Structure formats: structure tokens, C-alpha cells
Amino acid sequence: MTQLPSKSSTISPSLDRHSPHLTEDEVICLDQVAFGYSRKRLVLQDFGLSIRRGEFLTLLGPSGCGKSTILNLIAGFHKPLSGRVTHSGQVVKGPSARRGVVFQGNALFDWMTVEQNIAFGFRFKSLPKYEQQQQVKTIIELVGLRGSERKYPYQLSGGMRQRVAVARSMVVQPEILLMDEPFAAVDVQTREGLQEELLKLHEQVAGAILFVTHSVEEAVFLSDRIVILDRDLGGIYHEISIQLPEPRYASMNRVSEAFNHYRTELYLKMKAIS
Amino acid sequence: MSQAISKKSRTPVYKQQDLQTQELREKGLLFCIGIVIPLFILIFWEVTTRQGWVDELFLPSLSGIVTEFLAMATKGYAGTPLITHVLGSLRRVFIAFSIGTVVGLSLGLLMGYYKYVRAAFYVVTELLRPIPPLAFITLFILWFGIGEVSKVLIILYAGALIVMLNTIEGVRSCPQNKILAARTLGANDLAIFLYVIFPAALPSIFTGMRVALSVDFGILVASELLAGDIGIGYIIQDASVFFNVEALFVGILMIGFFGVVSDFCLAFISRRIVHWQG
Ligand SMILES: Nc1ncnc2c1ncn2[C@@H]1O[C@H](COP(=O)(O)OP(=O)(O)OP(=O)(O)O)[C@@H](O)[C@H]1O
Ligand SMILES: [Mg+2]
Numbered sequence: 001m002t003q004l005p006s007k008s009s010t011i012s013p014s015l016d017r018h019s020p021h022l023t024e025d026e027v028i029c030l031d032q033v034a035f036g037y038s039r040k041r042l043v044l045q046d047f048g049l050s051i052r053r054g055e056f057l058t059l060l061g062p063s064g065c066g067k068s069t070i071l072n073l074i075a076g077f078h079k080p081l082s083g084r085v086t087h088s089g090q091v092v093k094g095p096s097a098r099r100g101v102v103f104q105g106n107a108l109f110d111w112m113t114v115e116q117n118i119a120f121g122f123r124f125k126s127l128p129k130y131e132q133q134q135q136v137k138t139i140i141e142l143v144g145l146r147g148s149e150r151k152y153p154y155q156l157s158g159g160m161r162q163r164v165a166v167a168r169s170m171v172v173q174p175e176i177l178l179m180d181e182p183f184a185a186v187d188v189q190t191r192e193g194l195q196e197e198l199l200k201l202h203e204q205v206a207g208a209i210l211f212v213t214h215s216v217e218e219a220v221f222l223s224d225r226i227v228i229l230d231r232d233l234g235g236i237y238h239e240i241s242i243q244l245p246e247p248r249y250a251s252m253n254r255v256s257e258a259f260n261h262y263r264t265e266l267y268l269k270m271k272a273i274s
Numbered sequence: 275m276s277q278a279i280s281k282k283s284r285t286p287v288y289k290q291q292d293l294q295t296q297e298l299r300e301k302g303l304l305f306c307i308g309i310v311i312p313l314f315i316l317i318f319w320e321v322t323t324r325q326g327w328v329d330e331l332f333l334p335s336l337s338g339i340v341t342e343f344l345a346m347a348t349k350g351y352a353g354t355p356l357i358t359h360v361l362g363s364l365r366r367v368f369i370a371f372s373i374g375t376v377v378g379l380s381l382g383l384l385m386g387y388y389k390y391v392r393a394a395f396y397v398v399t400e401l402l403r404p405i406p407p408l409a410f411i412t413l414f415i416l417w418f419g420i421g422e423v424s425k426v427l428i429i430l431y432a433g434a435l436i437v438m439l440n441t442i443e444g445v446r447s448c449p450q451n452k453i454l455a456a457r458t459l460g461a462n463d464l465a466i467f468l469y470v471i472f473p474a475a476l477p478s479i480f481t482g483m484r485v486a487l488s489v490d491f492g493i494l495v496a497s498e499l500l501a502g503d504i505g506i507g508y509i510i511q512d513a514s515v516f517f518n519v520e521a522l523f524v525g526i527l528m529i530g531f532f533g534v535v536s537d538f539c540l541a542f543i544s545r546r547i548v549h550w551q552g
Binding site: 075077095096097099100101103105108109110120121123124125152153154168169172 | 449451452454455456457458459460461462465469470473474476549550551
């Protein structure tokens with residue numbers, strides 16, 4: 001797997017979000033996007049967001065504000081009513097392997113082993129068999145699933161299943177990985193383990209991550225940048241860059257001064273909109 | 275062995291043993307109940323008939339049935355060896371069930387996957403669905419003659435319809451997020467069908483096949499009652515005409531026996547293939 005050398009340097013002062021011009025730095029750009037599930041009620045209006053290469057961006061916001069909708073638009077599951085969603089300058093027309101998705105529910109293939117699930121994306125890539133196996137092995141090691149390669153999803157705990165889901169999307173190295181509350185259904189200890197593994201993976205794999213969560217702590221621990229969405233029409237209420245000591249996955253970061261500072265700030269902002 | 279366990283874990287040894295033995299004991303008990311109760315029924319049956327509490331014309335004795343069965347096995351029934359009757363029936367079910375499954379499966383997959391195909395056949399299937407296949411039996415005889423073809427076709431039709439409906443159900447019940455997950459991993463339509471939709475539909479397909487098989491046996495007997503001179507259904511029909519209650523029971527019990535055995539085989543295969551359901 002390729003190392004992205006300049007990942008942390010991408011945390012730069014905020015770009016002009018509504019800029020329709022493609023920047024070298026950005027992988028996904030939503031430009032004046034409007035969307036609604038029915039014509040009568042829009043969920044997003046004139047919405048702009050840009051995601052930089054390799055960054056870890058988290059969306060926070062009240063329930064129903066449109067976080068999942070934004071993810072679905074980027075994934076290509078929905079089409080905007082107006083405006084555009086672009087991926088490296090090209091308009092997103094539908095789902096693609098360049099944009100990975102980790103689903104909240106159980107989207108594993110129950111009829112495949114852990115190994116087969118993780119290797120699934122390689123069926124559609126022309127990579128030498130040996131290299132595929134090597135990469136699958138590496139990622140299984142990284143997410144701590146060694147020894148469970150031959151197990152089927154029903155034999156796994158909820159946390160392990162979510163590890164497989166993350167590994168499966170990550171191993172094909174999408175340019176961006178979309179994750180909608182992926183750890184919401186597991187207990188606190190498992191969740192913390194999963195968060196740390198996700199950060200380790202993010203360090204190994206070059207792609208950006210767009211993450212949705214309701215937990216302020218989770219957002220601060222994981223993100224390079226956090227965007228808080230407004231209650232109405234997905235306006236951006238607040239945006240903040242997070243800088244915590246490296247390595248980011250160190251558990252100590254959860255109790256550091258800086259962590260507390262960010263958490264308090266975000267907590268107050270969240271209180272203000274709800 | 276038990277010492278090793280007690281050293282390793284803090285839970286008392288007897289608790290761990292209990293769980294295993296409890297499970298075994300429960301299984302044993304259930305097995306015994308499952309065997310003992312039918313045995314009692316058989317004994318009760320034999321006693322009542324031996325004692326003459328019921329008229330042998332209505333309920334023959336167990337030993338009478340066994341004797342009749344042995345006689346049929348050696349001398350045949352109505353001039354035909356018993357094995358010919360049995361194989362004749364099994365062949366009809368086997369051919370009809372196999373072809374019916376292939377037909378039902380293909381139609382079901384197409385209808386489940388392509389909404390246009392589904393729309394095209396929607397009215398027809400909804401109309402056919404509530405009609406008992408037996409309602410068509412005389413029509414089939416009229417169309418295809420009184421021989422083998424109409425028997426096999428009516429069984430085939432009944433089974434195919436069931437397999438088809440269950441296959442459609444299975445295809446349609448495939449969770450959307452599994453399909454989307456495959457798509458975001460680069461799968462095209464064919465790959466999604468082969469690796470996601472079809473496996474997801476398999477449990478439902480096998481359920482349909484098992485229901486179809488048991489229905490097929492029912493239709494088999496009915497079709498053989500109506501016409502023909504070979505088959506278990508024919509034995510049942512002929513025996514009742516001549517008030518040969520023993521032979522009648524031999525026929526009924528043989529249908530039950532082959533129905534159970536074939537379902538058991540299918541269930542075994544199903545568990546082997548659909549092994550991921552735990
Ligand atoms: N399939 C759908 N059909 C119709 N309306 C929908 C659909 N999905 C979402 N909505 C509506 O769109 C709005 C945004 O929903 P969305 O799921 O994006 O919110 P969210 O921010 O992800 O919320 P949560 O935090 O609860 O997951 C909500 O008002 C919701 O009722
Ligand atoms: Mg949501």
C-alpha cells in the first residue's frame with residue numbers, strides 16, 4: 001500500500017467552499033447543489049462543500065439535516081436536482097469503485113468468508129493474483145482479523161463485521177471513503193478500537209475519508225477537519241480544523257488538553273443549533 | 275482435564291460441564307420423545323385392531339398391513355411388480371420436479387430481476403396463483419391425453435409455479451445496501467447478479483423447492499387416481515375400489531415414506547449449499 005507523504009500538510013486554511021474552479025488539492029466538490037426526495041421539500045439548497053485529497057473530514061449536525069443525503073449524492077446513489085457533484089473535476093454520474101462506501105447496516109455478503117468479502121473488489125481490478133493476496137493479508141492483519149479469514153459473517157461479532165466492511169472498502173484504495181455512522185451500533189470499547197484502526201488504515205491508504213457521526217468525541221478524535229451542518233437545508237454552520245499530536249491514533253489523544261478544548265467548542269456549537 | 279479447566283478460568287468447573295451435558299441431555303430427551311410417542315401410537319393401533327375394538331374394514335391391523343406389503347413386494351400388485359409401481363411414480367415426480375424447478379427458477383430470476391418481465395407476467399401469475407393446480411387436471415388430460423405427458427405436466431406446472439414465486443420473492447428481498455456495496459466495489463450488473471442477488475435468493479429458492487416437492491407428491495397421487503394403471507396412486511385407487519384396506523394403507527404409507535425421504539434429502543442439500551445462515 002502506498003504511503004501518502006504529505007497527508008498532514010493538507011490541513012490548510014479553509015478554501016473558498018463555493019469555488020466552482022477545480023483545485024489540485026480537492027478530490028470531491030459539491031457546487032451549488034440542490035436536492036430533495038420530493039419536489040415539494042428540499043433537503044439541500046445551494047450547498048457547497050469541497051473535500052481535499054487525503055483528508056479526514058467529518059460531518060456533524062442535528063438529525064435529519066441531510067448528512068446521509070450528502071453522502072449518497074457523493075456516492076452517486078442520488079442525482080442533484082441542480083448544481084453538480086464532481087470527483088477530480090468529473091461530474092459524478094453513478095456509483096464507482098473510486099468512491100468507497102461503508103454502510104451502517106450489515107452490507108457484508110453473508111455467503112462469503114471474511115477473506116472473500118475483503119477480496120471482492122479485486123475481482124473487478126486487474127491486479128496480479130499474488131499482489132491481491134498480499135494486500136488482503138496486510139489489511140486483515142491491520143484490522144486485527146487474523147485467524148478469522150475463513151469465518152462467515154454470522155460467526156462474527158458486530159465489531160468484527162464492521163472491521164470487515166471497512167477493510168473491504170479500504171483494500172481497493174478508493175480516492176475517497178464515505179462512512180455513515182459506521183460505528184454507531186457497537187459498544188464503547190469496540191468503537192474506540194475501531195476508531196484507532198481506522199486512523200491507522202487512513203495513514204496507510206492514501207484516500208480521503210468523509211465520515212458522519214453524532215458523537216463529538218468521535219469527530220474530534222478522528223478528523224482533520226469537522227463541518228457542522230445547519231438544521232435547515234444543509235447550510236454549513238461552522239467549520240473547524242483539528243490538530244492533535246501524532247500519531248493520531250494514540251489513545252492518549254482522547255484525554256489531552258487540546259482534545260478537551262475542541263470538544264468543548266464543538267459541544268457548544270452543537271448546543272447552539274439544536 | 276477438569277483440573278486444567280478450573281485452573282484457567284474462574285468459573286466453577288461444574289458450570290461448564292453442566293452446559294454441555296445439559297445440552298446433550300436435552301437433545302437425548304427430545305429424541306426419545308420423538309421416537310417414543312409414535313411408537314406408542316403404533317402399539318395402540320395394533321392393540322385396538324387386534325382386540326377387535328375397531329372394524330378391520332375401516333382400520334386394518336398394523337401386522338395386516340406389513341403382511342400385505344410383503345405380499346405385494348413378492349407377488350406385485352394387479353399383475354405388476356411393486357417396484358414398477360414405485361419407480362413409475364418416483365420417475366414422474368423426479369422428471370416433473372427437476373424440469374419444473376429449472377423452469378420456475380429461470381422465470382423467477384428473470385421476473386425478480388427485470389421489472390419489465392415482471393410487469394409482462396404480473397397479471398398472468400396473479401391470476402394463476404390462487405387456482406389449485408388440480409383444477410387443471412382434467413383440462414390437461416383433455417389436451418395432452420390420458421398418458422404420461424399430462425401427469426408429468428400437471429406436476430411440473432404445480433411445482434414450477436411455487437419455485438417461481440419463491441425465487442421472485444428471494445431476488446426482491448436482496449437488501450439494497452448489499453447491491454450498492456457491490457456496485458461501489460466495482461461490480462457490473464452481471465457480477466451483482468451472480469455474486470450478490472442470486473446467493474441472496476438461494477435460501478428462498480430452496481424453501482420454494484421443498485414446498486414444491488411436497489406439493490408434487492400430492493399432485494402425483496391425484497393424477498394417478500384419475501388415470502393409468504401404474505403408480506402408487508393407482509394402487510390407492512384400485513385398492514379402495516376393491517375395499518382392500520390393507521393395500522390402501524400400504525399405498526398411503528409409501529407416499530408418506532417417499533415424501534419424507536425426498537424432503538430429507540433436499541433439506542440436507544439445502545443446508546449444505548445455504549450454509550451461511552448459521
Ligand atoms: N428515502 C427518503 N425519502 C424521503 N425523505 C427522506 C429519505 N431519506 C431522508 N429523507 C428526509 O431527508 C432529510 C435528510 O435526511 P438524512 O437522512 O440525510 O438526514 P441525516 O442528517 O443523515 O439524519 P440522521 O442524523 O438522523 O441520520 C430528512 O428530513 C429526512 O426525513
Ligand atoms: Mg443519516
